[in-house]
Amino acid sequence: MIPVLGYEGQTVAVLGLGRSGLATARALIAGGATPLCWDDSVEARERAQAEGFACADLSRDASWEGVAALITSPGIPHLYPEPNRHIAKAWEMGVPVDNDIGLFFRSYAAQGWGEFDTPPRVIAVTGSNGKSTTSALIHHILKVAGRPTQLAGNIGRGVLDIAPAQDGEVVVLELSSYQTDLARALTPDIAVFTNLSPDHLDRHGGMGGYFAAKRRLFSEGGPERAVIGVDEPEGRSLANQMGEGPADDRVIRVSAERKLGGAGWSVCVRKGFLSEMRKGRQVAAIDLRAVRGLPGAHNHQNACCAYAATRALGIAPRLIEEAFASFEGLPHRSQIVAEIGGVTYVNDSKATNVDSAEKALLAFDNIRWIAGGLGKEGGIEALKGALGHVRKAYLIGFSARDFALQIGDLPYEICETMEAAVARAAEEAEAGDTVLLAPAAASFDQYPNFEKRGEAFMAAVARLGE
Template sequence: MIPVTAFEGMHCALFGLGGSGMATARALVAGGARVTAWDDNPDTVAKAADAGIETGDLASADWAAFDALVLAPGVPLTHPEPHWTVDKARAHAVPVIGDIELFCRQRDRIAPGAPFVAITGTNGKSTTTALIAHILREAGRDVQMGGNIGVPVLELEPPAATRIHIVEVSSYQIDLAPGLDPGIGILLNLSPDHLDRHGSMENYALVKKQLVKRADTAIIGTDDVWCASIANLLEKDGRDVTRISVATDRDAVDLSGAPALRGDHNLQNALAALHACRMLGLDDEEIMAGMASFGGLAHRMQIVAQKGKVLFVNDSKATNADAAARSLASFDAIHWIAGGLAKEGGIAPLAPLFGRIAKAYLIGEAAPAFAATLGSHVPFEIAATIDVAVRHAAADAAQSKAPEPVVLLAPAAASFDQFANFEKRGAAFTVAVEALETDAAPARAAQGGQ
């Protein structure tokens, strides 16, 4: 835990008592702050009280007594409308911040300039975060990894001169961190996502820009117009910017010995990791050894099995068309499992990649809309559920004449119509794959085909 002594003696309102909210409350109390915490869920409030956290209904609180409102990242700050606690805080000139801001203030207080790498982007940020942390650990460095990737940032060990914090930061968290000032800030890419939360693509890009704006040095992927524009603006302001591009930097890193880093999207991740690790003092031999031993992340281009000649790949994290495009571009002879809760634009942007798809197996609420987009361009069937889609796709792939057909879960849609999150969707895919016979072709034939 990182006790937040930077708020010692202050009184903080805290709203949102999920995993990061509870961690934040504990860290503030450990640092000597007083916390009054609340949540819309009475059961969550009761659990916090049982854990020794002071709770109180913030709707009837005296907001003039608070020094800050600490908001959980999932609670709306601006769109579709500010949460009621935000309105109350602003009416009393109370700053609204989040756990990343607390981390930054504590770092500035106890270990100014301690190594801190912050990573964001629409796609690839979790893989890049994990890759950088893995390379550094393999090279013997003291590394703490957390943030949006899973472990709340305030549950990590405190900043120190030789301890490197590698932190994934979402747009929601950036919005609540006005003092975000990493030593190395990485912005990978931008494409439409979370627009219901930010109101427009312009606002979304503006929020993401804040992560690199105050970094000592920025690493920016410039293969999309939004990030290229941000790089231009930072350079114009005299900031230190390192540009990376899949289009122009293919020879900068050899990933032939790194099987978990297949595809152009992983080339972008690897380029970011290469430059970040160089800046942190590693040589190229150490970096390449770390890339070669990197096992990848679950649900992100994860190879879950090879049955006969058929490769099964779980990319359940591909929850939008841009992320799915990265998966589709990495393979040929694809038996594609797609669908769920559709996002804006659906799969129309994937049309240039339809030629790589042998057949699509559509699931969830998006199935009819995705079918309409595929039309006569790609053979498809409405499989409805993951288990049916896996059985049918595996059987068809086993009969393919391609040397390495792929059954790929890259849904291009959210999971919430059938699953609580993308992790549970990916786990269901893996279970369905594990339940297959080694040769799935007879099972498909027994069903008569479609």
């Protein structure tokens, strides 16, 4: 646990009592503060009270007496599409609003660090797609290199739940736009921006607000090094803002689409080969084509970002290449779950939007595509250009019939359920085909989250061999 600093002897309100909220309450107590908890869910309040935390209705003015700050869970909207009523009350009462990420950055460094030979470091990763894989890959590289490391944030453990730092440790944080948007302190040593595509636009008031939330990771704390994907205009703009000139190697530019030149530091991939460029010269290269845990161009971009971040720590290319070869990937993200009769079954349940689904569709050949769920604004018409490798679509969930109208002349079958879709795809698949779950939709019509949807796919595949 990371004890929260700066609130000793004070009362701090905690809004939202899920995983991060309860971890925040515990960390506040460890730092000498008194948490005052609230959640609109009766069940959540009962869990907090069972743990000994005091709860008070934050809609009442009297509850705010003596409150030094409000710490809100990242999932609670604070501004768009409309302010949460409790956060609006904090504004009215003049109480500063923060989240657990802000508390982490103000509390992680401790007095004992003066005795360390190598100061601990923090790598923070954000972006629309690939941030989970990039974070996990960085963590894996560090372990292979023998560096003490912890993985937290939007993946793994909550940021305040991790153990206090040890000599030379590197903490890797995956941070969503919900987490970066409100944190009052954001001071990573290395910040990584993978890419940007439309997502969560209602929460951020549009694309500009969404990018602004991501950009805060770089603008608020001024990281020592910035690894920035430059395949979108926003990334190129951010890299330009962070650099002081063409040769400024504090910015490492990353591309999965083209060769990057110039006098600076860059990492790019072309035709499956990763190249590190310094001062206009190639200084290292890795063949990614046979790396089973990183299939497709989108994972090659993740590899570039992880490579750049760990090279910024001084890890040798040889060790990074060794780590790539042993990386197994993450569950529900281009996860190869079985090979039956020459047919490969791939679980990419995390592909909940058009952009991530497109990347999955371009990563494999001879695809029998399972898609559908609770469709997002705009549907999947933007995917028409990525369907060249798809032999047939098997559509499930609430938006199945809408998706059928948006895929042009592609053969399809409306299967409704995951079990039916897997069975029909397996029945029609031939050796060399890939049965790919890449829903391009949210899961909430049939499953509580994308993980449960992916587990349902894997269970259906497992039954094929029975």
